[in-house]
Amino acid sequence: MPTDNGSTLQQQIQGVIVEAVFAGRFAPGEKMPSTRKLAEHLGVARITVTLAYEELVANGYLESKGRSGFFIAQDAPVQQRFKTKEPKCEAQIDWSRAIGQRFTGQAPVARPANWTDFTYPFIYGQSDSRLFDHHNWRSCVLEAAGRRDFETLATDYYERDDPMLVEFIHRKILPRRGIKAKPEEILITMGAQHALWIIAQILLTQRRIAVIENPCYPGLRQILERTRCNVVPVDVDSAGLPPGHLPAERDVVFTTPSHHCPTNATMPLERREKLLELATQESFIIVEDDYEFEISIPTPPSPALKSLDASGVVIYVGSFSKSIFPGLRLGYIVASEPFVHEARALRSIVLKHPPGLIQRTAAYFLSRGYYDAQISRMDRTYRKRRSLMEQSLREHGLFDAEQRTFGGSSFWLKTPNGIDSSKLALHLRQDRVLIEPGHPFFAKPDSETGFFRLAYSSIPSVRIEEGITLIAARVQKLQQ
Structure with a gap:
């Protein structure tokens, strides 16, 4: 066997x-x-x-x-086989010269492939299989793969998307964020990062200026570097991106107002209105990455920046990676019709459209009410985990008594006495604890080594307190 x-x-x-x-x-x-x-x-x-x-x-x-x-069987399927020859000598190619562009060398966020083997995985962006509705997801897959939907599964849509999924996003998902849009203003993507890549390719050139938050999502910085545009990082504060600190010249501003990545700070309404006012007056584009709006613990979600946009200056990016599961790789762009028309054409050059089976399965999962039930289940569990984590962090002196807490599924923390978080992370692996050092999120990673992120999406409640205790013990040892 x-x-x-x-x-x-x-x-x-x-x-x-x-x-x-x-x-x-x-x-x-x-x-x-x-x-x-x-x-x-x-x-x-x-x-x-x-x-x-x-x-x-x-x-x-x-x-x-x-x-x-x-x-x-006499006509059983067979594989065509060809005789292979052993090469007489290795090809003399100097790959250091042959490679025209390099995509390696970036500082990655530390997430080992075997993270599930660790007892205390405080890592961000992974799902907890115990919270997922496996039974109903399977039923949706079977329904999408059935004869009735075979054309949806098998047809090449060319540049189009599954109308059922687009309609659900249009009628149910966007209104929750206060966004009103036409189906023609929605494009399905292979996750939020794919959406950001499409946007950057269309809007930015070597002569244009992109403003990003500092710290920010490392994947965005890598995307922008490939456009060869001028990237200007702006330091965030406890209320997110400050509009008054934007550079005098800017073409596109990338922001995460609902939950700033990675600090989780929520941009207040006054700042959102000021940012929109500036964009309208000075004709620059705002790209709103609303990657985790469903997880609004401990406060209710704020209206999306796009919902306040009366001039069409905001391009909105949404994702189902945090609410369904990250491996789904399904997201969407909401923007003016001329932009979506260009984005659809660009997407078709690379992959035409996300697989029909994935789109239709997600559409069924959303429309049958399973998605809302899962969000509710995640909300109850995450509230408990967040409360336990915050209490334990405060008890061990890892969370400042006056430090504010925000939404999202993680905590952004500063190490005591300037301890290098990468060094702390390596020591904690010996204790079967995983944390994420914060330096990859900064524009100058080498100078910002004292931050780290603790997430609670993939660690059960019963292990949180013990995991925090191990982190506190390692911090104390490194201070001695």
Whole structure:
């Protein structure tokens, strides 16, 4: 039997036989072992082998001949194979010269691939499978993959999107943020980062100026660097981006007003109105990344900047990554129709449109009420986790008594006495604790080493207090 990779025994048996047919180890017309003998040999139930054989018959790999048994089908699918030659010598290519543009070398946010192996994963952006509605998501996948929606699944939409998903965003999601838009002003993207890339490609050139928050989402800074535009970072304060500190010249301003990334500061209404006033008067574009508006703990959500926009100066970016699950990679842009027309054309050059199955599955999940139920479930759980974390942080002196708390699913903290958070993170891994050093979020990472982020989206409540205790103990050791 093959190694268990999460497949059922029946699927594993099918896989081994298919692989043998492809490899030519079974010839057309060759008789297969009886279901009884193969079941005895593998130590599995006979019905498991029988079902595997029947599935292989349905897919054209085997054929059944009455009481004679099962045989390899004469026209079983085969793989074309070509003879390969060993290279006589290695290619003498100097890749340091051949590579025209480099995309490596950026300071990544520390998130190891095996984060689930850690006992205390205080990392941002990952989902908790215990909170997800697996049963209803599966039912939506099956419905989207059914015969009724086959054209939605199989059709190339070219530049268009699933009308059911667009309609739901138009009628249900955007009104929650106070945004009024036409379906023609909505574009589906492969997540928020894809949306930001599209926006940057269209709006920015080498002669234009982009304003970003400092600190900010590292992925945005990397995107802007590729446009070769002039990037001006503006330091945020406890109320987010200060409009009065914007440079005299600016073409596009990127901001996260609902929950500033990564400090979680919420921009007050007065600042939003001032920023919109400046944009309207001076004709610059505002890109609003509303990446986590559903998680508004502990205060109710503020209206989106886009909802206050009467002049069409705001391009709005939304995402389902934090509310459904991050691997979904599904987001959307809301902007004026001329911009969306260009964005649709640019998207089609790269991927035409997000997969139809994903779009229709999400549409069903949203429209059936499962999405709202999940948001409600996450809200209750996150409130409890946030309260536990804040209390524990204060008890251990990691959270200033006068420090303000904001929404979002994480805390932005400063290390005591200038402790390097990267060094702290490495020590904590020995305790099975994961934290995120904050330096990648800053315009000058090397000079800002005293911040870190603790998230609670993927750590159960019962482990929060003990995890904070371990962090406090390591901080104390590093201070000695």
